[in-house]
Amino acid sequence: MSSRESIGGLLAxxxxxxxxxxFFPPKDEAGQQLLTRTIAELEPLEPxxxxxTYGANGSSRQRTLDAVLAIIASTELTVMGHLTCTGQTVDExxxxxxxxxxxxxxxxxxxxxxxxxxxxxxxxxxxxGLHSATELVGLVASRGDFSxxxxxxxxxxxxxxxxxxxxxxxxxxxxxxxxxxxxxxxDLGHYFELVGRARSAGCSMPIMPGIMPVxxxxxxxxxxxxxxxxxxxxxxxxxxxxxxxxxxxxxxxxEIAARLCDRLLAAHAPGLHFFTQNRSRVTREILATLRAxxxxxxxxxxxx
Ligand SMILES: Cc1cc2nc3c(=O)[nH]c(=O)nc-3n(C[C@H](O)[C@H](O)[C@H](O)COP(=O)(O)OP(=O)(O)OC[C@H]3O[C@@H](n4cnc5c(N)ncnc54)[C@H](O)[C@@H]3O)c2cc1C
Numbered sequence: 215m216s217s218r219e220s221i222g223g224l225l226a227x228x229x230x231x232x233x234x235x236x237f238f239p240p241k242d243e244a245g246q247q248l249l250t251r252t253i254a255e256l257e258p259l260e261p262x263x264x265x266x267t268y269g270a271n272g273s274s275r276q277r278t279l280d281a282v283l284a285i286i287a288s289t290e291l292t293v294m295g296h297l298t299c300t301g302q303t304v305d306e307x308x309x310x311x312x313x314x315x316x317x318x319x320x321x322x323x324x325x326x327x328x329x330x331x332x333x334x335x336x337x338x339x340x341x342x343g344l345h346s347a348t349e350l351v352g353l354v355a356s357r358g359d360f361s362x363x364x365x366x367x368x369x370x371x372x373x374x375x376x377x378x379x380x381x382x383x384x385x386x387x388x389x390x391x392x393x394x395x396x397x398x399x400x401d402l403g404h405y406f407e408l409v410g411r412a413r414s415a416g417c418s419m420p421i422m423p424g425i426m427p428v429x430x431x432x433x434x435x436x437x438x439x440x441x442x443x444x445x446x447x448x449x450x451x452x453x454x455x456x457x458x459x460x461x462x463x464x465x466x467x468x469e470i471a472a473r474l475c476d477r478l479l480a481a482h483a484p485g486l487h488f489f490t491q492n493r494s495r496v497t498r499e500i501l502a503t504l505r506a507x508x509x510x511x512x513x514x515x516x517x518x
Contacts, residue, residue: 219292221263221321222361222392225420225484232262232485233501234422237492239266239277248492249281250288255494257289259501262485263321265294270327271301275310283317294363295319298327299350303342307350311357323363323395324350324386333372333442348385355390364391366421368399368408369444380411387419394419395487397441398426400449400470402477420484427471427496429464431457468496472503479504 225232235256240246253264264285268278282295295314299307314322326347329335339345344353347364354360364386370376383394399405409421426441428434431453438445449470456462475486486504488497 219263219320220361221292221294221363224262224292225393225422228262228484231479231483232422233259234485234487235261235264235497236424236487236489237264237266237281239268239274239281240492241277245492246284250284252490252492252494253285253289253291256490256497257291259498261291263292263294265296265321265323265487268296268298268325268327270298271330272298272306272310273301279310279313279317282314282319286318292321293319294321294323296323296325297350297354298325299340299344299347300327300329300337301340301343303340304344304353305342307344307353308357311354311360315358315360320359321361321363322354323365324354324391325365326350332440337373346382348382348389351386351389351391361393362391363393363395366394366396366408366412367442368396368401368404368423369442372442376408376411379408380415380417383412383419383421384415384417387417392419394421396421396424398424398437398443398489400446400474401444402474402481404444405478405483406481422485422487423478423483424487424489425471425475425500426489426491427500428453428467429491429496430460430467431463464496468499468503471496472500475500475504476507 237249240249266278266281268274278295282293285291285293297310324347329337344350351362351364354362366383367379371379405423434445434450437443452466453463456466490497
């Protein structure tokens with residue numbers, strides 16, 4: 215694989231579910247070392263691609279580019295760079311898109327970003343900027359032969375309705391997107407309802423489920439606040455029942471996420487996208503469980 219492999223093409227031709235990993239750009243040297251180690255531990259699992267997030271208002275622009283370039287230089291992985299349109303002019307966005315292109319990054323996740331304060335704070339377009347992720351998809355498509363991904367929301371977006379979300383996804387596909395990746399979720403039904411609404415609206419692109427295992431009780435509230443994800447009572451109860459033992463909480467988080475992944479694959483989801491939080495252990499453990507059940511011959515066993 216190379217950094218130039220098109221994720222849209224890869225998904226269109228995939229004969230098995232894809233697996234991909236998301237990282238955030240490190241803030242300092244210690245963060246860089248952690249990310250380097252994590253990628254070294256995850257690369258042997260042969261993910262179909264990896265991605266690097268982007269600060270909502272362009273704040274991490276250089277760090278994201280640097281992290282993407284480092285992955286290209288030191289691995290064989292296919293890489294996708296995220297790009298948000300919050301807080302940036304169209305000219306600034308064009309410069310980032312061109313920088314991705316010049317670096318050989320042909321996969322971009324085009325998302326809007328949020329105002330400081332999160333998704334529920336009313337969003338305001340930046341002067342000289344864009345109004346939505348759909349416009350960003352169009353801008354990216356106009357600058358070169360990029361494979362473009364977009365965001366989708368199984369639990370709905372804070373400022374939308376499920377029906378509007380489906381129309382927005384269709385608009386993104388028409389603007390040039392070829393796949394979507396979802397926000398984290400815990401309710402399998404919500405993911406398939408989203409896919410069903412998108413298909414009814416005429417949107418045919420693959421919608422990759424985004425998987426975020428809960429590894430500490432503190433994260434329960436934080437994830438719900440950050441992403442709008444509904445945490446089912448059963449999930450919260452299971453984690454709270456072992457809250458005084460961090461190792462057991464982590465084991466329960468892995469078990470819950472692995473069960474969700476297992477059910478997604480059994481119901482023919484096109485793949486799984488793991489939000490790794492720049493750590494490898496939990497993702498390795500979940501994939502080891504899944505590969506034992508779903509595709510034992512596809513890849514080498516997880517590194518210990
Ligand atoms: C997989 C994934 C990765 C992400 N990565 C990042 C990242 O790297 N950096 C980051 O800062 N954030 C990231 N986010 C978060 C994302 O920026 C927020 O969820 C944001 O609130 C919405 O982004 P969007 O691309 O869906 O926006 P949009 O598609 O623009 O939609 C946002 C809202 O605008 C309104 N809207 C848009 N289009 C229309 C329309 N045609 N008609 C009416 N209303 C409309 C709706 O209320 C809609 O809910 C990610 C999210 C996901 C799911």
